[in-house]
Amino acid sequence: MDLDRLAGPLAELLGSRYGPGTRVRGLCRDSGGASRLTCGFEAVDAGGRTHPLVLRTVTGGISAGAPLPHEAALMRAAAAAGVPSPEVVAAGGPDGPLGVEFVVMERVEGESIPRRILRDPALAEVRPRLAAQCGEILAAVHRIPADAVPPLDRADPLDTWRAMLDEVGEPHPVLELALRRLSRERPPSRPPAVVHGDFRNGNLIVGPDGVRAVLDWELAHIGDPVEDLGWLCVKAWRFGAEPPVGGFGGYDELLAAYEAAGGGPVDRDALRWWEAFGVARWAIICAMQARRHLSGGERSVELAALGRRVAENEWDLLHMLP
Structure with a gap:
């Protein structure tokens, strides 16, 4: 360019x-x-x-x-x-x-690099409040009227990512098992809403006062709003920190704030399902990115390194699946 x-x-x-x-x-x-x-x-x-x-x-x-x-x-x-x-x-x-x-x-001033958000002393005071802020923001995301935005994809995400895994063209038994298990144990869907699709630590700008901006709407679609909550809790977005919500908070803080802000009650089993789905989705993305490098489509050390993440996510899935 x-x-x-x-x-x-x-x-x-x-x-x-x-x-x-x-x-x-x-x-x-x-x-x-x-x-x-x-x-x-x-x-x-x-x-x-x-x-x-x-x-x-x-x-x-x-x-x-x-x-x-x-x-x-x-x-x-x-x-x-x-x-x-x-x-x-x-x-x-x-x-x-x-x-x-x-x-x-x-341009919104603030920090977007996750490891700094989780470790910078300048953000120490606000970090304990970030999970609740994310809950409030996601309730607002899910209030966006579908007729106020361009037509968005409404495909079943489980079908979409099963097809993506097939396109990788290599065996991944754990991922295949996970998708079958998720399909069999799928919770009832919430009424469809606008879903951000990539709401996570890394797509947020954070300052000492909290979350200042939500970025990267390119994967927005119409779907179950709990998908956004589960994706935020995927282990990859904790960046080595212990708290399950983005590495900065707990499930209770996220859900209490989401429900208080009008997002409606969230079933814990449904959240767990969407979190497991998110781990499988990220593993498939890593496999796809590695394939781009291995096939010669785009030579990149970063893409190659993502291939190692597949096994990490498969290990996490084996622990998450009943």
Whole structure:
């Protein structure tokens, strides 16, 4: 992705918000995967005032998530429902001013690296409150009206991830056993709601006052809201810490806050089921990412290292399944 090529059109686009003569300064890549790129920069208006912003765009790789303009619509709807979200400044598709899918949002200051969230002394006071805050935020996520966002996928996640495992094309007996067991013991579904799909430590911006923003809506879909609660509790997102909710809190804190905020009662067995499903899902994702490296589709030490995580998740599943 040639970022220099984007600077001029981006400045012209932002001129409608910050005034004629707006310049783009410091546009550089912060992070990105095979299909999404995140870049920090500043818009400098004619008066010299700076406006810290973030650009998300596509790299040309295959994306399994929603188009970025859909993510922008989700963030706007989430903010209206009370979810802490970056303000969306602009968004567009490949036929728009940047020639690629993009969303520009205001930069929210804070920490997003999980190990720092769990260990930074500056966040020690707020850490015990994060699980409850996540419960309150997820109740707001699940209040987002489905008709306020673009059409979202409604496929059965168990069917989806069983098909994904089949596409890996290699034997994983523990994962196959887990999916069969999960299918047989599936709890009754809650009324469908907008599900974030990747709500976890790592997709949150945290400051001394708590969670300041929820990021990365590309996997949002319509489904059982307990899926989001279970995914937040997956062991991988504890990053070596002991507490089961994101490494920073307990089940009771999460569920009490979720229910008090209007999320409705959550059956503990259903939460446990969705947590186990999340572990299986993450294992399948790791296997898929490793396969990308091993097949030569994208050579990457990071992708190769994820292959080792498959066995870790299989071990966790063997302990979780009855």
